[in-house]
Amino acid sequence: MSELINGIKKTDPLIFHPKRLMIMSLLIAIGPMTQGQLRKKCNITWGSITTHLERLEREEYIIQRDVITRKGPRVLVKVTSKGILKYEITMVNFQQFLKGIKSD
Numbered sequence: 001m002s003e004l005i006n007g008i009k010k011t012d013p014l015i016f017h018p019k020r021l022m023i024m025s026l027l028i029a030i031g032p033m034t035q036g037q038l039r040k041k042c043n044i045t046w047g048s049i050t051t052h053l054e055r056l057e058r059e060e061y062i063i064q065r066d067v068i069t070r071k072g073p074r075v076l077v078k079v080t081s082k083g084i085l086k087y088e089i090t091m092v093n094f095q096q097f098l099k100g101i102k103s104d
Contacts, residue, residue, distance in 0.1 A: 011097070012090045014059055019044060020052050024079065024087050027062065032078040035064075053077060061086060 061083030
């Protein structure tokens with residue numbers, strides 16, 4: 001049982017939050033997106049997406065850049081190499097946690 005607890009403790013709580021996990025998963029699977037695109041795909045409010053992106057950026061898991069598009073100025077969001085590494089480690093640890101549950 002302590003191995004299971006240790007497995008879940010190894011997951012990064014910043015990434016493992018449901019909304020941030022969805023944001024990171026989309027950015028890794030699809031690639032850079034604007035804040036608006038992320039907000040729509042995650043079906044969350046502007047306030048919520050802004051808060052979660054700020055937390056991820058503070059830890060250097062993502063970067064946000066102002067860009068000019070045909071539709072006007074936008075904020076482009078991109079995962080950093082540190083963010084990808086932390087995401088992968090968190091997913092591996094969570095998968096090990098799930099395997100531990102199944103084997104008990």
